[in-house]
Amino acid sequence: MQLEEMINKNSPIPIYYQIEEFIKELIENGELRPGDALPPEREYAEKYQISRMTVRQAFTQLVNEGLLYRLQGKGTFVAERKIEQPLQGLTSFTEDMKARGFEPGSQLLHFEIIPATRQVAGQLLISEHGPVYEIKRIRMADNVPMALETNYISANLIKGLTERIVNDSLYKYIEEQLDFKIDSASQIIESSVASQNEADLLKISKGAPVMLIQRNTFLKDNTPVEFVKSVYRADRYKFMIQMKR
Numbered sequence: 632m633q634l635e636e637m638i639n640k641n642s643p644i645p646i647y648y649q650i651e652e653f654i655k656e657l658i659e660n661g662e663l664r665p666g667d668a669l670p671p672e673r674e675y676a677e678k679y680q681i682s683r684m685t686v687r688q689a690f691t692q693l694v695n696e697g698l699l700y701r702l703q704g705k706g707t708f709v710a711e712r713k714i715e716q717p718l719q720g721l722t723s724f725t726e727d728m729k730a731r732g733f734e735p736g737s738q739l740l741h742f743e744i745i746p747a748t749r750q751v752a753g754q755l756l757i758s759e760h761g762p763v764y765e766i767k768r769i770r771m772a773d774n775v776p777m778a779l780e781t782n783y784i785s786a787n788l789i790k791g792l793t794e795r796i797v798n799d800s801l802y803k804y805i806e807e808q809l810d811f812k813i814d815s816a817s818q819i820i821e822s823s824v825a826s827q828n829e830a831d832l833l834k835i836s837k838g839a840p841v842m843l844i845q846r847n848t849f850l851k852d853n854t855p856v857e858f859v860k861s862v863y864r865a866d867r868y869k870f871m872i873q874m875k876r
């Protein structure tokens with residue numbers, strides 16, 4: 632299909648939006664694949680007799696949605712497909728990545744037992760200043776940074792954590808070594824933009840869209856087992872939830 636067959640200049644639908652839909656379709660049906668370069672904006676504009684600004688607006692929108700990315704001086708390219716994460720199951724990062732055929736990895740940034748702040752104590756239902764592990768990790772799929780994760784875990788509940796353990800899977804240790812049953816969680820997801828530090832660690836640009844996720848996880852008897860704050864790349868992740876009426 633050609634763009635001129637698609638573009639209807641008399642339509643009330645803005646042209647930039649029609650271009651967006653056209654490019655989305657090319658990506659969806661595999662005519663444009665991850666890593667492929669798009670024709671320069673100027674070429675598009677001339678070929679289809681539309682203004683360069685309009686083409687730029689369409690490209691920018693798709694960059695913001697994470698479908699395209701720009702490389703300075705090189706052009707605009709098709710991004711990798713986003714990882715679609717179902718929200719019904721309570722899974723670990725390691726399990727999620729393995730299920731998708733990615734090699735899970737972590738880079739440990741910080742591992743320390745600290746006195747719980749009021750917020751952390753409130754979330755974990757322990758006394759303020761009680762000992763908690765503070766664990767900061769960059770979570771990776773095939774060596775590509777996906778998320779930054781900060782876990783707070785009561786050191787009186789989950790004993791014996793080490794740097795080696797959290798370089799692997801925390802949930803595996805809790806369930807297989809300590810024999811606790813991780814049972815339920817509640818999660819809050821909100822949108823934000825990457826700070827300079829987050830951008831450096833996630834290898835994205837400052838101000839790029841990210842999702843902030845807060846997870847409270849509980850054992851069978853409702854004891855809080857972790858309080859986690861994560862920053863996920865919005866260009867690589869989307870969340871899916873099934874609903875029933």
Ligand code: 16G
Nearest residue numbers: 723724725800801802803844846859
């Ligand atoms: C996921 C969880 C996080 C949990 C981690 C355990 C979200 C938003 N967060 O990243 O709460 O601590 O898995 O992963 O999904 P691990 O067993 O691989 O260490």
